[in-house]
Amino acid sequence: MFTSSRMSSFHHHMKTHTNEKTHLCHLCLKTFRTVTLLRNHVNTHTGTRPYKCSDCSMAFVTSGELVRHRRYKHTHEKPFKCSMCKYASVEASKLKRHVRSHTGERPFQCCECSYASRDTYKLKRHMRTHSGEKPYECHVCHARFSQSGTMKTHTQQKHSEDLPKHQCPHCATIITRKSDLRVHIRNLHTYSAAELKCRYCSAVFHERYALIQHQKTHKNEKRFKCEHCSYACKQARYMTSHIRIHTGEKPFTCLSCNKCFRQKQLLKVHFRKYHDASFIPAVYKCTKCDKGFSRWVLY
DNA sequence: AAGTGGGTCGCCCTCTGCTGGTTCAGA
DNA sequence: ATCTGAACCAGCAGAGGGCGACCCACTT
Numbered sequence: 570m571f572t573s574s575r576m577s578s579f580h581h582h583m584k585t586h587t588n589e590k591t592h593l594c595h596l597c598l599k600t601f602r603t604v605t606l607l608r609n610h611v612n613t614h615t616g617t618r619p620y621k622c623s624d625c626s627m628a629f630v631t632s633g634e635l636v637r638h639r640r641y642k643h644t645h646e647k648p649f650k651c652s653m654c655k656y657a658s659v660e661a662s663k664l665k666r667h668v669r670s671h672t673g674e675r676p677f678q679c680c681e682c683s684y685a686s687r688d689t690y691k692l693k694r695h696m697r698t699h700s701g702e703k704p705y706e707c708h709v710c711h712a713r714f715s716q717s718g719t720m721k722t723h724t725q726q727k728h729s730e731d732l733p734k735h736q737c738p739h740c741a742t743i744i745t746r747k748s749d750l751r752v753h754i755r756n757l758h759t760y761s762a763a764e765l766k767c768r769y770c771s772a773v774f775h776e777r778y779a780l781i782q783h784q785k786t787h788k789n790e791k792r793f794k795c796e797h798c799s800y801a802c803k804q805a806r807y808m809t810s811h812i813r814i815h816t817g818e819k820p821f822t823c824l825s826c827n828k829c830f831r832q833k834q835l836l837k838v839h840f841r842k843y844h845d846a847s848f849i850p851a852v853y854k855c856t857k858c859d860k861g862f863s864r865w866v867l868y
Numbered sequence: 869a870a871g872t873g874g875g876t877c878g879c880c881c882t883c884t885g886c887t888g889g890t891t892c893a894g895a
Numbered sequence: 896a897t898c899t900g901a902a903c904c905a906g907c908a909g910a911g912g913g914c915g916a917c918c919c920a921c922t923t
Contacts, residue, residue, distance in 0.1 A: 601917090601918095602918085602919095603869085603870085603918095604869075604870070605869090605870060605871070605872095606917070606918075608870095609916080609917075610916080610917080613915080613916070613917095627914095629914090629915090630915080630916080631872090631873095631916090631917090632871085632872060632873070633872080633873060633874065633875080634914075634915075634916090636873075636874085637874095637913085637914080638913080638914075641912070641913055641914085642913085656911090658911085658912090659912085659913085660875085660876090660912095660913095661874095661875065661876080662875085662876065662877070662878090663911070663912080663913095666910085666911080667910080667911075670909080670910070670911095684908090686908085686909090687909080687910085688910090689877090689878070689879080690878090690879070690880070690881090691908070691909075691910095693879090693880095694907085694908080695907080695908075697907095698906085698907070712905095714905080714906085715905095715906070715907080716905095716906075716907070716908095717880095717881075717882080718881095718882070718883070718884085718907095719904095719905060719906065719907080721882090722904085722905085723904085723905075726903085726904075727904095742901090742902090744901095744902070744903090745902085745903075745904095746902090746903075746904080747884085747885085748884085748885055748886065748887095749901095749902065749903070749904090751885080751886090752886090752887095752901090752902085753901075753902075756900090756901075757901085869923100870922100870923085871921100871922080871923075872920100872921085872922075872923090873919105873920090873921085873922100874918105874919085874920090874921100875917100875918080875919080875920100876916100876917085876918075876919100877915105877916090877917085877918100878914105878915085878916090878917105879913105879914085879915080879916105880912105880913090880914090880915105881911100881912080881913080881914100882910105882911090882912080882913105883909105883910085883911090883912100884908100884909080884910080884911105885907105885908090885909085886906105886907090886908085886909100887905105887906085887907085887908105888904100888905095888906090889903105889904085889905090889906100890902105890903080890904075890905100891901105891902085891903075891904095892900100892901095892902090892903100893899100893900100893901095893902105894898105894899090894900095894901105895897105895898085895899080895900105
């Protein structure tokens with residue numbers, strides 16, 4: 570309800586209800602209620618910005634814009650304070666938008682899917698996922714992206730020489746993206762309540778990285794030891810064939826002369842030597858004593 | 869009537885962080 | 896040859912900063 574002690578103010582107020590816009594912009598034919606509004610509008614055409622900032626080179630059409638600019642850039646005065654957290658903003662609309670992050674309100678519904686956003690920009694940006702629009706192009710390889718940030722990261726990682734690196738605080742690993750470092754820490758350096766057992770011995774760990782480091786110590790170890798002699802080897806398959814020395818087992822039989830062998834390889838060598846007519850043993854000569862060998866392995 | 873200050877709506881931008889598919893080296 | 900898993904990568908959403916344009920009430 571508008572009240573005023575002055576008749577002029579009352580008349581002025583009443584004009585706001587008439588929608589009477591008599592001031593015409595001769596450049597775009599738009600009409601305005603007051604001369605001031607028209608003048609401000611014409612200034613947007615001409616580029617006239619009478620309100621200049623004393624602390625930087627910015628200039629504005631209206632005094633209100635200047636005040637707001639000064640709050641953002643120079644005074645940092647933030648009159649709109651959130652009652653639920655420490656957030657404060659220069660503009661009421663920003664506070665309104667921020668409050669939605671507390672209430673969960675999402676007034677902007679996508680017409681193509683169930684997504685709803687808290688502000689118009691996010692909905693507009695989301696709509697690109699339906700339209701396939703990719704307005705941002707890499708100036709080097711011309712790859713296209715739907716968001717500027719994605720393009721920026723791409724350019725930095727693919728085409729920049731001094732790209733930032735992220736050192737893991739727990740190990741020597743260096744990872745190019747901060748978010749990937751977080752994944753690395755989560756997967757390898759986070760305490761696990763469940764025991765992580767070494768696949769080669771009885772050791773147990775509660776952190777994956779420690780387990781992996783420990784398992785590496787087994788790498789050159791001859792873990793497979795013969796129960797009957799001092800023989801040891803790195804792989805189980807070698808032990809299987811070694812054990813046949815003690816058991817006398819010879820599972821590979823030559824079909825030409827019925828001779829039996831412990832290893833498939835031994836049978837192969839036998840067959841080529843005694844039954845394969847096309848086989849010509851290669852002669853490998855020692856570079857130092859000129860002695861000849863029929864097999865490279867003996868050399 | 870003109871000027872001023874506060875307010876609203878809308879647009880665009882950046883920074884940030886998570887997610888899931890792909891690649892590649894080592895087992 | 897195959898499997899596994901860590902790092903790489905693009906996609907996409909959340910949050911907030913900054914400005915343009917305009918409107919309105921009040922004061923001068």
